[in-house]
Amino acid sequence: MTIVVSTLDATSAVFSCDVLAGEPWLYRLAAGQTLRILDLEGNQAVDTLFFNADDPSERYSAQDTIRAQGNLYLGAGTALVSNEGRVMLTITADTCGRHDTLGGACAAESNQVRYALDKWPMHSCRDSFLLACARSHGLLTKRDLPANINFFMNVPVTAEGRLSFEDGISDAGKYVEMQAAMPVLVLVSNCPQLNNPCNAYSPTPVRMIVWD
C-alpha cells in the first residue's frame, strides 16, 4: 500500500461541502480539477461512480480499471478507466492506502440476501443513487449504474479467492484525491449501511473539496 500525501492547500480550494451519511451527491468536475474526499470521522465507505459529463453513456468501469492496472485494489497512481477504455481520473494522493471496487453498493434487495429477508426497509446506497438519478432529469437512470468504487472500504481477497469485508483501514482525517482527465459527473452515496463493519456500524459525514 502506497501513501501519497497531497500538496494542495485547503485555503486555495474552489469548492467545499460536507455530505451527510445516507445522502447522495452529484457534482460536475471540470477536466483538470482535483477532488478530495475526506473521511472526517473515520471508517466511512463512500460509494462512488463517474460519468463523462458530456456523454454519460461513458462511465467508470470496475472491470476495465482492474484489467488495465492488473490489480484489484485502487490507490495512489490508479487510473480510473471508463467502459470506453479511457482514463477518466487518476488518483493523485491517498493517505488511506487501499480502496475497494468489488463490493458494489448496498441495496434493499442485497441486504435481504446478505442479512435477513426483513432488512428491506433499511436505507441503502442504491436508494441514494436512484434518488440522484431521479433528480438528474433523465440524465442518469438505473441502467447507468454499474459496479461502483467504495472509497475507504477494505475488501481483501485471499489467494484462495475468499472475499471478506474487514474493519476499515481508514481513520479520521484520511483522504483520497483524484484529478479529472475529462469533464466528469461524480455520483456519490455516503453509505448508510448498518449491518457490517464498512462504516464501523456508525455512518458519518465526509467532506468534498475541489481545486482548479
Add this chain to the structure above:
Amino acid sequence: MTATPPTVGTIVRQELVPGARHWSVELRRAYGLRLTDVEGGANCAALFYNAHQHLERYNMADTLKAQHTAYLTRGHCLYSDMGRILVSITADSCGWHDAFCGVGNASLVAAQYGESHYQQARNACHRNGRDSLLVELGKWGMGLPDLVANVNFFSKAAVDTTGALHFVAAHSAPGSQVELRAEMDTLVVLDTCPHPLDPASRWQPKPVQVDIVYLGAAGEDDQCRLSRAENGRGFANTARYHCQHDHAGH
C-alpha cells in the same frame, strides 16, 4: 397451453460456438446451460438478464459479496441486482471462473495479436469481447449501458497479497464443463473471445459447446440452495417473485 416438460437430463438443443463468436439464448426456468471447453484453454464471457425485464441483470458485486467469494464454481449462485438468483452453478469440473476481469476491446486485441480485418481475413478476422457482446446485446434492444461486469467461464486470474492479478495459463483442460441452471427465465448473452489478461501472442480463440438441457427446478435439498444461508434467502426471494409473476403454473 403449457407443454409437458421433457425428462430431466434431456438435451433439447446443441450448438458449437466457434472461437471469437457471440451467441445468446433465452433460458427458461429449470433448464440448464452446459458449457464445454472442447479443446481446453477456452474463455466464455457471459452476461445474464431477466428475460422479461432486461433492466434486472447479473450483478457482479452482489454475487461476490453475498457468497464471500472472488470467483465462481459449483454451489454458487449468480444474483441479479434485485436480490434474486438468475442462474446457479450445478456442476463444474473446472473449479474457478473469473468474475472481475471484464472483456477485451478492439485496441487491446490489435495491440496484442496484430490487426486482422474482415477484408483480408474473412471470418478468421480478429474480434474482441466488448464489440461481440455489444452486437449480441443489440439483438435484444440493449447496448452500452447494459454491458456490465461479466463472468469469464474457464478463465482464472489468481490474486496475490498485494491484489496483483496473475493469469493462469492452461487453467481449463480439454472437456472442462460447467452447468448453469436457470432459477428464473434468463437471457444469457455470451462470447468466446480470448480473456483480456491472456498473454498469448498467437490468435487462437477456442470454441465452446453449448448444450441446453432440462434439469428441473431446484429441490428443497438442492446444493446451491443449501450452500450458504445467503443462498437460501436468495432462493426465497426468487420464489416470491414467481408467486407474483409466474403464469406457467409452477
